Amino acid sequence: MTAFFGFSWLKPLFRTGSNQSRSKTPVRRKSNFVSLCAEALEDRLALSTVNVFYSDGTLALALPNDSSSPVTVGVSISSNNCSITLTGNSASFQDNLPSGFSSTNNILSYTGTISNLNIGGPDTTLVIAGADTYDTVTFVSATMPGGTLTVNGGTINTSTSTSTINVPTVSLTSVNSLIFSTMGVDYQGSATINAPPATGQPFAGYQYITGPEWGTYGYKAGDNIIYSVDNSANYNTNNYSSAKIATIIGTNMYLTTDPNDTTGPCNLILQPASESTTQITGATNLTLNVTGPGSSISAAIYANASITLNATSNNGSITILDTFNDAGLVLGNINAGSGTITLGANETIEMATPSARLTGGAINLISTSGNADATSIAVNTQGGVPGQSLLLSAIVTCGAGFGETSTAISINDTSPAGLTIGSLLAEQSGQAATFNNNNVEYNSTPNSSSATYSVGGAGISISSIGPVTLNSISATGDVTVSGSSILQGNEQSANIITPEITLTATGTGSYQGQITFAQGSGGDTLSLPTTANPWSSYGFAIGNTIFIANALSSANNGIFTIASLSGNTLTLTQSFVLTPEIDNNVSVDNGIIGQASAPVALTTAPLFSA
Secondary structure, eight states, X not given: OXXXXXXXXXXXXXXXXXXXXXXXXXXXXXXXXXXXXXXXXXXXXXXXXXXXXXXXXXXXXXXXXXTTSOOEEEEEEOSSEEEEEEESSSOEEOSSOOTTEEEETTEEEEESOOOEEEEEOSOTTSOOTTTTSSOEEEEEEEEXXXXXXXXXXXXXXXXXXXXXXXXXXXXXXXXXXXXXXXXXXXXXXXXXXXXXXXXXXXXXXXXXXXXXXXXXXXXXXXXXXXXXXXXXXXTTSOOOEEEEEEEEETTEEEESSOOOOOOEEEXXXXXXXXXXXXXXXXXXXXXXXXXXXXXXXXXXXXXXXXXXXXXXXXSOOEEEEEOOTTOEEEEEEEEOTTSEEEEEESSEEEESSTTOXXXXXXXXXXXXXXXXXXXXXXXXXXXXXXXXXXXXXXXXXXXXXXXXTEEEEEEEEOOTTXXXXXXXXXXXXXXXXXXXXXXXXXXXXXXXXXXXXXXXXXXXXXXXXXXXXXXXXXXXXXXXXXXXXXXXXXXXXXXXXXXXXXXXXXXXXXXXXXXXEEOOXXXXXXXXXXXXXXXXXXXXXXXXXXXXXXXXXXXXXEEEEEEEEETTEEEESOOSOSOXXXXXXXXXXXXXXXXXXXXXXXXXXXXXXX
């Protein structure tokens, strides 16, 4: 099928309606474009032809959309030269090319400046289900300073590990996963240098570093790194050791080289050896989309200015790590459905607009700063699985100059099912909060042989319209938590360390009295006496998480979710979990802080209010 992409002057050829009305539509011609044949379009012949359009600095390729003859396109473009290659025998370039272009052995060449490149499928007014689900676009390189790159394909990839896309505005949409090279973000903090395991032991001869969960920071086997364990070193010196990662097992990073570092605890500064392998560079507006079920997005990006990122997947994971220092991630809408979102930056992570959201089944965020910068995370989130609490973890490593009343992590969640905090860590100079002389402080001189404990200011703010479940929180500054209810998580390591914590339960629903419990295939029910007011008058609403206590049957006590309200009948999202009975003194609430069976655990919080 001959397909044409993205030009309004072609749209009259594809108007909906009868064949007779389409055949009467005149064909409008334009210089430097292939001469079109209305009859060929009408017949929709299966021609494996790649059509080339060029006007005003924009090069557009319209690919055939045919599962029997998919197209593979190789792209190499620079500021003054363009080369696009078709591999295999499935397609060829049109015969009448725009002025200035030539084609030899299915290689399209052009000498001159291409400011915009558009590779895609049929015009959207030509109704073809699953446009661009067959073709492959492979980048050798694409450099267009000040330009725009838009690609739609079945598969989009790079030809080698050194292939790069250096374009300010990039939009890639693929059916299959978008996988580019990745690397870790900077780490500064406590670690331990270990001697190599003895001969005969796993990884014998490999010195290893024990620190955080290294995979969380984006590191993997084969990465080249530089690091410093010298107490006098900082990010502005060249006093680093170089090494290559042999493997990572949890918190242990094994190195293929043995720099013979002094073993023992240290303050570690570790980062990628070079960002030269980053394949997406220079982008200030980046949109990455995958449409195949479970397809994922994975990329390291390097931009010398703040980058605005949008990304979507069809319940697949999205992992984006920004490796450039002194810039940051500005987030539009990142939607992974039920998938996991992992974002890391060597600077601030924030939302582009108040309406932008991170949507996923789980979200992991890392923001680091190796100097005095006040880096932070400020995001809006919502759960990607209806009825399921969003699981969120975040790490912020602020510089020493972070203010005493600043917020390092700010979470604004709009998930009706609420937010579950896996782990939140707000530290300064790589140092976590610790209890010292009846105060929560941090070591403000980690590069010195003796510690100096100071009052910190890296605070945490959490707000959700649903219940908030707390597991592990550590902050050198104050912590505030607001949700319809505040609950204790069930992790064994659950703890909260902060100078001051404020807990606010915003739920207003409360009832105590007689309830009739019943089972139902469409949801179990709680019914009030016929003489009582309706459930809504007690402050309850659809989507609320409720807490039932004092029922005779233990199965009727616990946490449930409201599916619907109808007068005196409350229907749960759960079915066949209640024990049918009538109880006379049952408590139902949607705004509590802790439970008698699971009180909120404060490991260290000198000041507390709720």
